[in-house]
Amino acid sequence: MRILLYLVSIVSANVITAALAPVKFGIFIIPMGTFLVGATFILRDLVQNKVGKKKTYLFIGIALLLSALVSFYLGDTLLITFASAISFIASESTDTEIYSRLKLPMSWRVFYSGLVGGFLDSVLFVIIGLSPLGANFLPWEAVPAAIAGQIIFKTVVQGMGGFILHLFESRSNQTMVSNQ
Numbered sequence: 001m002r003i004l005l006y007l008v009s010i011v012s013a014n015v016i017t018a019a020l021a022p023v024k025f026g027i028f029i030i031p032m033g034t035f036l037v038g039a040t041f042i043l044r045d046l047v048q049n050k051v052g053k054k055k056t057y058l059f060i061g062i063a064l065l066l067s068a069l070v071s072f073y074l075g076d077t078l079l080i081t082f083a084s085a086i087s088f089i090a091s092e093s094t095d096t097e098i099y100s101r102l103k104l105p106m107s108w109r110v111f112y113s114g115l116v117g118g119f120l121d122s123v124l125f126v127i128i129g130l131s132p133l134g135a136n137f138l139p140w141e142a143v144p145a146a147i148a149g150q151i152i153f154k155t156v157v158q159g160m161g162g163f164i165l166h167l168f169e170s171r172s173n174q175t176m177v178s179n180q
Contacts, residue, residue, distance in 0.1 A: 003050070003051070003059055009040045010088075016032045018074040018075075019074075029146045029149050034149075035153060035157065037150075038114065038118060038156070042165075044059075060096070079129065080134075080135055083130075087120065090120050091118065094120055098113035107162045111162035114158035118154030126143055
């Protein structure tokens with residue numbers, strides 16, 4: 001079920017981003033799929049807990065392929081699809097490696113690895129895909145606000161996910177103590 005949710009969240013983020021206009025919060029520009037991207041890092045961590053790091057890379061590859069196919073099907077330009085693929089590979093791989101190396105409770109590993117993954121995803125996608133360097137959807141003046149908006153919202157989602165996992169960890173630890 002974790003794997004299916006992970007893959008569906010990746011595809012859904014692409015569909016939502018393509019179908020809905022970005023939201024503006026003050027100076028920040030946030031594509032609607034950003035709200036799901038933060039969750040994909042959490043779901044990927046849960047997949048890694050279930051199947052291990054090596055098999056997680058297989059599912060990252062499958063998700064990348066699905067993401068590229070959906071982008072193409074939705075009519076994204078080759079440059080946007082390429083930017084999405086580069087940011088996806090970099091952010092998911094970095095998240096995977098950080099998550100597997102941290103010696104902290106799961107909730108903190110999810111938060112820290114997702115924080116770095118979300119940062120990379122935001123910076124790379126906006127610069128490669130949306131800036132004048134890429135598809136030229138955003139002028140250079142708007143690039144910092146677009147990056148910051150995505151980072152903020154991905155961080156909020158990561159924080160909520162980490163907090164929810166912390167609650168489950170605390171409850172699980174209490175149950176283990178009371179059963180002893």
